[in-house]
Amino acid sequence: MTSAIVAEGISKTFGDVEALKSLELDIPEGSFFVLLGPSGAGKTTTLRVLAGLEKPDTGRVLLNGIDATKATPAERDLAMVFQSYALYPKQTAAQNITSPLRARKLPKSEVDAQLKRVSELLHIEELLNRYPAQMSGGQMQRIALGRALVRDPRAFLMDEPLTNLDLKLRVEMRTELTRIHRSLGRTFLYVTNDQVEAMSMADKVAVLREGTVQQVGAPTEIYDGPANRWVATFMGSPRMNMLDCTANGRLEGEGWSLPNPGFGVSGDHRAVFGVRSEDLSLEVRDEATALEGTVYAVEPLGDRTLVDVEVGGQRIVIKAPPTATYKVGEPVRAAVDMERVHLFDAESEQAITRR
Numbered sequence: 001m002t003s004a005i006v007a008e009g010i011s012k013t014f015g016d017v018e019a020l021k022s023l024e025l026d027i028p029e030g031s032f033f034v035l036l037g038p039s040g041a042g043k044t045t046t047l048r049v050l051a052g053l054e055k056p057d058t059g060r061v062l063l064n065g066i067d068a069t070k071a072t073p074a075e076r077d078l079a080m081v082f083q084s085y086a087l088y089p090k091q092t093a094a095q096n097i098t099s100p101l102r103a104r105k106l107p108k109s110e111v112d113a114q115l116k117r118v119s120e121l122l123h124i125e126e127l128l129n130r131y132p133a134q135m136s137g138g139q140m141q142r143i144a145l146g147r148a149l150v151r152d153p154r155a156f157l158m159d160e161p162l163t164n165l166d167l168k169l170r171v172e173m174r175t176e177l178t179r180i181h182r183s184l185g186r187t188f189l190y191v192t193n194d195q196v197e198a199m200s201m202a203d204k205v206a207v208l209r210e211g212t213v214q215q216v217g218a219p220t221e222i223y224d225g226p227a228n229r230w231v232a233t234f235m236g237s238p239r240m241n242m243l244d245c246t247a248n249g250r251l252e253g254e255g256w257s258l259p260n261p262g263f264g265v266s267g268d269h270r271a272v273f274g275v276r277s278e279d280l281s282l283e284v285r286d287e288a289t290a291l292e293g294t295v296y297a298v299e300p301l302g303d304r305t306l307v308d309v310e311v312g313g314q315r316i317v318i319k320a321p322p323t324a325t326y327k328v329g330e331p332v333r334a335a336v337d338m339e340r341v342h343l344f345d346a347e348s349e350q351a352i353t354r355r
């Protein structure tokens with residue numbers, strides 16, 4: 001697949017903050033690529049460097065294979081949607097949306113046609129005559145998206161464009177954005193700290209932490225095969241359960257012991273055993289692959305119940321059916337789906353692969 005945008009060894013320092021540390025990214029043409037990471041990871045800085053709004057200290061930016069490190073933002077032809085909507089206060093929503101087209105002196109009929117197209121896409125027809133001061137944050141965010149979508153740029157760069165929407169609208173807009181992406185066939189580079197957004201929209205995700213890429217892959221590849229302990233706990237809610245252990249022929253922790261399903265370790269290896277709450281069940285069929293513990297807390301969530309269980313002084317969370325009734329202090333056993341467990345080196349925190 002050809003690359004739309006490549007970041008090659010990009011570093012960027014602000015004073016004594018190393019925002020990006022030799023960052024590498026390869027964004028395939030036409031993909032919905034999500035840059036995912038916690039606050040301060042360097043996501044916005046990455047977008048700004050790619051867009052030409054920030055000059056990197058080292059490294060290169062390639063656009064469709066051509067070095068664009070020194071190109072101006074306009075020459076790069078990337079449409080950016082900012083977290084702060086940056087709308088013109090004295091223009092109506094319609095004028096804000098069409099400003100890039102009017103700047104290019106397109107005929108009115110074409111401007112109107114484009115306005116109609118994106119208003120329908122974003123369901124903002126009823127907002128077109130309003131000024132920014134007359135709109136909610138979520139409405140302004142959609143107008144800002146509209147202003148990017150009237151253009152036909154090389155790629156769209158979006159910096160957390162859904163943060164100001166309420167939950168219902170955010171869920172709706174996720175579906176809309178994936179639909180818009182499919183219909184436009186353009187490259188989307190989308191920044192978020194919300195792993196649910198990343199899981200639901202991305203073809204490909206790059207997980208960013210402290211200015212470096214931790215892992216790149218399809219959302220399910222990362223969810224099912226996290227490269228290290230940090231990625232494992234960042235992707236998924238509730239967080240992946242982690243229990244300290246010694247790995248050899250078996251995985252053994254305080255008060256528990258499981259067969260080693262083939263993790264490649266030699267001798268007694270200090271490790272961390274990871275298992276997601278949905279890969280645990282309180283209905284035990286096979287004694288050999290169960291953990292024993294006592295119920296610490298029960299959290300009914302409507303569609304499921306989270307049961308917090310203490311195992312040898314550490315805690316794990318189990319996703320149980322909504323009908324589950326457990327009492328605090330009650331002894332329970334949790335069946336482990338041994339096909340879906342993870343093991344991380346205690347020192348390096350890197351995933352240990354199976355033989």
Ligand SMILES: Nc1ncnc2c1ncn2[C@@H]1O[C@H](COP(=O)(O)OP(=O)(O)OP(=O)(O)O)[C@@H](O)[C@H]1O
Binds near residue numbers: 014015019
């Ligand atoms: N103009 C600047 N001057 C000084 N420090 C900056 C500047 N821009 C970013 N930083 C620092 O660089 C680091 C990365 O910031 P960046 O905004 O890229 O993170 P982010 O992942 O986008 O975070 P958020 O999700 O909170 O927007 C942070 O430590 C931030 O404080």
